[in-house]
Amino acid sequence: MNPITFHQFLETLSQESASVLNPELQPQDYVPINLSETNPQLHTFNVASSLAWEAFIQAHLNTHQAKVAYGGYLEQRNIYKRSGYFNPSSNNVERNIHLGVDFWLDAGEAIYAPLEATIHSFKNNTNYGDYGPTIILKHDMGQEVFYTLYGHLSMASIDGLTVGKTLKKGTPFATLGAAEVNGDYAPHLHFQIIRDMEGYQGDYPGVCSKKNLDKFAANCPDPNLLLKVY
Template sequence: MPDYTAIAARLSGQPDLYALLYQAAAEGVTELAPLLAACDAEVAARLRSVDQGLLRAILRVGAGHEAVQGASEIVAHLATATPAPVFMPEINASRSIPLPTSGQRPDMPAFSDRAFDAWFTAQGVPYGIGLYGENRSVYATDQFADKASVERRTVHLGIDVFAPAGTPVHAPFAGKVRHLTYNADPLDYGHTLILEHEGPVPFFTLYGHLGGSLPSLLQVGDTVTPGQLIAHLGDWHENGGWAAHLHFQIMASLLEQTKGNFFGVGHAGLWNVWSQICPDPNLILRLDPLRFAL
């Protein structure tokens, strides 16, 4: 039986509750409720302020389990599935350039800088590729912080595909519209679509930074077929304030997010958790690995 009182005492006043929660799992803590009951009011409030599904995932990984039940089955299923192309013409049959954000392209404006449009047009390619698992300084702001840790969420959980505003987006698999919403905060997703897909274990795909055509194309509860037109890339005024692109992401679980949004970036210190919740989207996009390298 874990010593909840002793473990809770160690959490008091600490800046990174996630790391200590991970350690607590190794001491046998598997449930949040008794730990929260043992914590002082300040720590309990900090833990309750964040997604409880994420906290449970941290406990699971800390105890040696997968972050969410069925995550490995989803990855195995996607590795052998046959997705329809999300973009036409297919990216692998077209020219593209990788768009890392850590200074490898010193002349490249930030994705949130309107100067990016002219820069990208000058590259003379139909597609630009933003990287999964990349630690991005653009996210090191209070918008990507929470009360459980001083660490910001800065690691990108999706793959970005840059193309002109209005470019069609297609469903990779059959599915159902789980969420269709407009996330209006600056540097959020703007128009957003989340599809639920069947498999050995259900999973989800997220399409962020879409155009205003989305509500006329789909409604919550609609079914979609592989290859179906589901959206268009949005322009600055409708996509959260970014150069036109698709943020494409896989989720093994929506955790406790119920309002049509989901984390697009995770904590570097919790990458072993986040990378299971949101596995590599290239399991679906199937881009040649060389397309991610300069």
């Protein structure tokens, strides 16, 4: 399949949204949030502080009377400047373009399989600013096989997990982690679609550089093609 056809394929997998959050959430419970470097509000607090981020996200939710803030696909962000993991001095190539969609809500909230799946791999990615506990699901849809990544989970989400375990669509299989385990972020889910895992296990880049954007955008299409949230 070429990328355009794969996009169409993702859209046809669910006529309605394929939810990764509580299915009882209503459309009015979601509100978009801009975390790009163009948002002047991000200069009003310490973006290196997970506590400051939690306060910022909660204020946004309160203002809009919402339960979940979402956004971020191909968003260029400054938050990654705080970590050498995204800005290695050895090659001077900054990674700051976000390849998934984020859902900001409370730690402990359940995460659900959007489609039938098996556990492909899992890992605790412990670099500062990284995913923390991460699960990758494999979706074999017959004509296409692809993967979905769930980052910033709780430690309990990967304790006792086994590769190859099957999940039915709508099965809760993980919970969101707090800042202490999720890479030092306000609680949120990083959700990403991946066509080719390129040999990665329990991990895959969720942020890329401008130099490599075309490659990663082709391999990681817009999650909303499947989720239909926005």
